[in-house]
Amino acid sequence: MTGHRDQWFGGSTYAQHGDDLAVLNIFKRLGIEKPSYLDVGAYHPFDLSNTALLYERGSRGINVEPNEAQHALFLKARPEDKNICVGVAPLVGRLPFYHVAADPGRFTFDVATAATLGVVKSVEMPVITLNDIVAGHPEGIWPDLLSVDIEGLDIDVLKGADFSSNPPRVVIVEADNGSGDTSHELAEIMAVKGFMLHSWCGSNMLFVRVADQALIWGD
Template sequence: MSGHRDQWFGARTYAQHGDDLAILNIFHRLGVDKPSYLDVGAYHPFDLSNTALLYERGSRGINVEPNEAQLAAFIKARPDDVNLCVGAAPVCGRMMFHHTASDPGRFTFDVATAATLGIVRGVELPVLTLNAIVDHHTGGVWPDLLSIDVEGMDVDVLQAADFGATGPRIVIVEANCGGGDTSADLSALMTAKGYVLHSWAGHNMIFVRAADEARIWGE
């Protein structure tokens, strides 16, 4: 479907709640045509993806997906991205990646979350902090968008991140993966890091850097 001629971003959405369209609209308001991205817990190159539509529109970025089988799809479908088979964690090292009885999108490094989903097996994998990924692959300059969905560890991983002077302009993060509502913790954490809650998309919170949020509203 090509959509109506007046649909700015087309008629297609890949994200679970139309998150990609919301993100594109914010970047449009900020004058960013092809935002770069870091997609952590990327899951699939198209299914339920917050960044697939951006890729189709010419954006490029980094996909972090610890499930080797899922990452293979990224390598095939999105070869111009950097595709990493590692996990994200508060500190670099190795952690047990729990495969659960649910779909691969719910596999997790978080033991408590995995226990509620039924652990099938575990595989020890390397994990990196967000800063380690950014330092190595983008020279320490954060991409425009950070999309993070790490099944129960989102608050801890973000807490450990130092955004410095070049933090992502937009951060989208899941506030409820089935293991409990973390929206209050995320709001407090992101406010302390200089972000404003712009909107919700389903279970996902969309934060915008405070200076950019002021620009959007002409303040």
């Protein structure tokens, strides 16, 4: 049974672990009805998406997906978003994009991760940093939600993210993509940047600003 009148966010989820419902609950506590987002390693406009439910509810944002075939799906299904076909890395330049034997959601710029999955081919692609993407966002302000799932480069990319001004309110990042648990290092990095762990959704960690804890949990 779905669609009960008292269900805040409906009875459906697109995310792998229900992350979208958890995120909507956090933003309701923060008083943000339509949070903007930056979905890095977006993969698919609906399948296993942390932002598809937000889009359906009127939010808009940026999807970054370097796989051209997957990027084309965003252009068709989510035309009101800004959809970018580029890689995200700790540097600006070009890197091999490894197509692996696993599904397209596991394609990666990280050679160590690719080696564990079996490389089918590699294609050189342009890469930019998170800061570059945000600089092109209106007024250079971070969107409300940052979702990062880039198969092995998550830590290095987040280390380089400049959260000194108007950081996101919520950050989702994959802590274990099958190559090992990075949760302790992620928690340390995010703590330095002014974030605390709110909860886990499957293998994903949800971080919120320390400054927002009173709004989320109450005084």
